[in-house]
């Protein structure tokens with residue numbers, strides 16, 4: 046399943062790689078890139094695996110970090126998704142972005158049904174922005190915007206009161222009203238798979 050941004054209005058032409066530029070003259074960043082940036086801190090998450098946290102108070106509207114990676118064709122994206130790559134973002138109808146690289150700490154930001162961030166599509170680039178004031182130490186989250194395909198396989202552990210039970214774009218929530226019995230069943234199936 047690929048991360049999506051619902052409101053893609055003006056897709057840009059493809060470029061090859063959105064890795065950070067290497068420069069011999071550049072001074073190393075104060076925070077090593079794998080560990081985040083001035084706003085983002087990477088550590089173990091209560092939601093899933095590793096997550097992204099607010100390193101300091103973040104005002105609403107702040108552009109926290111760019112989601113960077115390798116720009117790949119849809120064919121290559123399908124191949125990598127089938128190989129269980131969970132870090133692929135849809136850029137437009139031709140290009141996806143594989144963010145599974147150490148220099149993309151944004152890849153650790155988990156999904157929530159009540160997120161404090163959103164993914165912004167800006168001329169073919171993806172940015173993670175705060176959508177409310179965020180306190181230092183809060184886990185950063187955005188809605189992954191997944192569609193209904195195999196949604197039962199994507200049980201949500203965000204733990205927020207409004208959790209719909211699955212990782213899903215809000216437009217599909219009416220179709221999957223929270224059913225604790227179904228969520229429990231799907232959760233158990235997922236745990237069996239992981240065991």
Ligand SMILES: C[S@@+](CC[C@H](N)C(=O)[O-])C[C@H]1O[C@@H](n2cnc3c(N)ncnc32)[C@H](O)[C@@H]1O
Pocket residue numbers: 090092093094095096131132152153154155156157200201202203212
């Ligand atoms: C882009 S990664 C996020 C980083 C991930 N926590 C890690 O340690 O690599 C996306 C994957 O994290 C997991 N994930 C993210 N948000 C989740 C949530 N709210 N509930 C359950 N799993 C979640 C899912 O397995 C998803 O495919």
Ligand SMILES: [Zn+2]
Pocket residue numbers: 157158159201202203204205207208209210211
């Ligand atoms: Zn949830």
